[in-house]
Amino acid sequence: MPRQRPSEFDPPFRSVPAGNGLYLHFPFCRKRCSYCGFVCHAGLDFFIEPYLEALEREIAFYPAWEIATLYLGGGTPSLLASSSLVNLLDRITKHFCLASTAEVTLEVNPGTGSPALWEAARLAGVNRISLGIQALDITTLQLLGRDHTMADIERTVSELRSSGFTDLSFDLLYGLPGQTLKQWDQTLAAAIALTPEHLSLYSLQVEENTLFSAWQRQGLLVLPGEDDERAMLDLLAERLVTADFRRYEISSWSKPGHESAHNRIYWYNRPYIGLGAGAHSYHDGRRYAHGRSVRSYLQDPVPKLSSGRQTRQETMAETLFLGLRLTLEGIWRADFAARFGKDPYEEYGPAIDRLVRLGLLEITPERLRLSPAGIPLANEVFVAFL
Ligand code: SF4
Structure with a gap:
């Protein structure tokens, strides 16, 4: 029996083709940001060529699996030369069966790349760009240690559109040191004015071994409190709904039909x-x-097992709480x-x-999903299924 689509999926929701997701990590940046806990290095550009060769060896290790989505992330993959990016995409598409x-998707940091790179990327099959904007005023960009200015953001967006x-x-951060509700409102307004189709909004997490964690230990990092962060979340919901994001x-959040297919594979x-x-x-x-370690990867690019085979029970629980992150779709019970x-x-x-009685979950004959009241308490809800 065909399943009924809930009304909020119209206009259309982007479908995800059959196959695996493929993520490729490019761990090189021009400069390390103050909060960055990712695998990335600044000033090691002489490793880029050997790294690309190691990636080729890793690609060859896999069978020619079907690939539904491809995400080139980092780091800053927009630092690649056009010819290197095209060769890499060519290697992937020749080896795997790309739907x-x-x-x-190509991750781009404002101020990197050029019209020639965008053109080469588009012709080689890139059809989505994720821009690491993070903030939209120069004081905050400098505080975050970002290597770009407001002019870089505007120029990169304009080049990509052209x-x-x-x-x-766009990726944006909130809950930043010293950030006020008014500043966050201005950031949201500036982001919306640049007319992205999709926004990923993350609250700042202070990671170990970063400049921010050192400042925090010295009592130099003043972060907004829980109530302030909650107000920032409420404000972003209000502003984005008004601007027709879901x-x-x-x-x-996205305009209808622009949901990330790659991330939905994870969820x-x-x-x-x-x-x-x-x-x-x-x-x-x-x-x-x-x-x-990039050095270890260069020596041995074959992935290592990090856990034994999951039990069916573990896979079920994981599928449930990952799926509940999808606030519109939730879990399709038939699937x-x-x-x-x-x-x-x-x-x-x-x-x-219990969670339905508490008003945190909604259940219908078709699906199970977080209620509006359950979204801010998602972690508490997920724990109930572990
Ligand atoms: S651009 Fe991203 S990956 Fe690179 S240093 Fe900054 S936060 Fe880390």
Whole structure:
């Protein structure tokens, strides 16, 4: 029986083709940001060529699997020369079976790249750009240690549009040191004025071994309190709804039809391959990981098993709480039953009943999802299924 689409999926929701997600990590940046805990290095450009060769060796290690989405992330992959980017994409498309409708995303940092790179990327199949904007005033950009200015942001967006990209996503951070509600409002207004199709909004996390963590230890980092952060979240919801964005995942908002297919593979708990230093993979019910060291990756680019085969129970729980991140779709009960042979209610009935009574979950004959009141308390809800 065809399943009924809820009204909020019209106008259309972007579909995800069959196949695995493929993530490729490019761990080089011009400068390290003050908060950065990612696998990335500044000033090691002489490793780029050997790293690209190691990526080729890793690609050859895999069977010619079907690929639904490709994401070139980092780091700053927009530091690649046009010829290197085209060769890399060519190597991937020759080895794997990339779906004809695959979403292919390139992460870009403002102030890097050029019209020639955008043109080469577009012709080589890139159809989506994720821009690491993070903040939209020079004082905050400098505080974050970002290597770009407001003029870089405007120029990069304009170049990408002129090159024909119709799917731009911006990353923005909130809950920043000294940030006020008024500043956050101005950031949101400036971001909306640049007309992206997608926004990923993350609250700042202070990671170990960063400049911010050192400042925090010295008492120099004054972060907004919980109530201020909550007010920032409420404000972003208000502003983005008014600007016709839909929140389809806890941290992700898009214009209809511009939801990220790649990230939805993670939230559907479908298989993915992660190429490069620090990248993670999930296939055959097992998780694999590369260490964070670029030097080790150059010597041995074959991913290592990081966990044994998951039990069915573990996969079910993980599928449930990852799927609940999707605030519009939630868990399709029929899909869950087709995958695990039982409806989620059959497995988690008491927990679901309790969370529905608390007003944190909604259940219908078709699906299970967080209620509006459950979204800010998502972590508490997820724990109930572990
Ligand atoms: S651009 Fe991104 S990956 Fe590079 S240093 Fe800054 S936060 Fe880290």
